[in-house]
Every structure is written in C-alpha cells, then in structure tokens.
Amino acid sequence: MKLRNRQHLAITDTEYGAVLLDGKTGEYWQLNPPAATVTRTLLDGGDAEEAVRRVLEQFDVDAERATRDAHALIDAMRAAGVVQG
Structure with missing residues (x-):
C-alpha cells in the first residue's frame, strides 16, 4: 500500500485526535x-x-472492530485519492 502525494501529507494532533x-x-x-x-x-x-x-x-477495542474500521478508513482514503494500491 502506498500513500499518494506522501510528501504533501501532514498530520497534526488535535484535542480530539488529529487532522490529515x-x-x-x-x-x-x-x-x-x-x-x-x-x-x-x-x-x-x-x-x-x-x-x-x-x-x-x-x-x-476488539480485533474484529479494529480490522473493520481500519479497512473502512483505508478504503475511504483510497476513494479520496490519498492511498493507492
């Protein structure tokens, strides 16, 4: 799995998690x-x-939920063009 535009991506912590x-x-x-x-x-x-x-x-969190949620996030990032592969 590869992040597209990786050099342009920045993540910053916030009070409620982070912003990418x-x-x-x-x-x-x-x-x-x-x-x-x-x-x-x-x-x-x-x-x-x-x-x-x-x-x-x-x-x-249980493994099933963590797996499901991680893959859902990755799928959403793929759809947004942030993740390729």
Missing part, C-alpha cells in the same frame, strides 16, 4: 484517535495489518 492535510490539494480529514493511529502507521510505511496491531495495542 494534503498540502497539494488542500483537502483535509479530521481523524479520531484510532484513525490517527492508522494514518500514522501508513505514513510510517506500515500496512493495514500493522495499523490494526497498533490500534489494538493502544485502544480498548
């Missing part, structure tokens, strides 16, 4: 804390499985 900004397009996404963890994992070069593992380590 695509500096090339000006689009931004508000992320809750687990979504921020998934996004940071992708920015670090990790994949969906690594993102789920990190979410499970940091949050009180």
Whole structure:
C-alpha cells in the first residue's frame, strides 16, 4: 500500500485526535484517535495489518472492530485519492 502525494501529507494532533492535510490539494480529514493511529502507521510505511496491531495495542477495542474500521478508513482514503494500491 502506498500513500499518494506522501510528501504533501501532514498530520497534526488535535484535542480530539488529529487532522490529515494534503498540502497539494488542500483537502483535509479530521481523524479520531484510532484513525490517527492508522494514518500514522501508513505514513510510517506500515500496512493495514500493522495499523490494526497498533490500534489494538493502544485502544480498548476488539480485533474484529479494529480490522473493520481500519479497512473502512483505508478504503475511504483510497476513494479520496490519498492511498493507492
């Protein structure tokens, strides 16, 4: 999985999670804390499985939900053109 425009993507912590900004397009996404963890994992070069593992380590959520939510976020990012592959 590859992040498109990776050099233009910036993530900033907020009181309620994080915001991901695509500096090339000006689009931004508000992320809750687990979504921020998934996004940071992708920015670090990790994949969906690594993102789920990190979410499970940091949050009180079951594996099925973490997997479903991580994949839904990645699918949404793919649809927005942020993730390719």
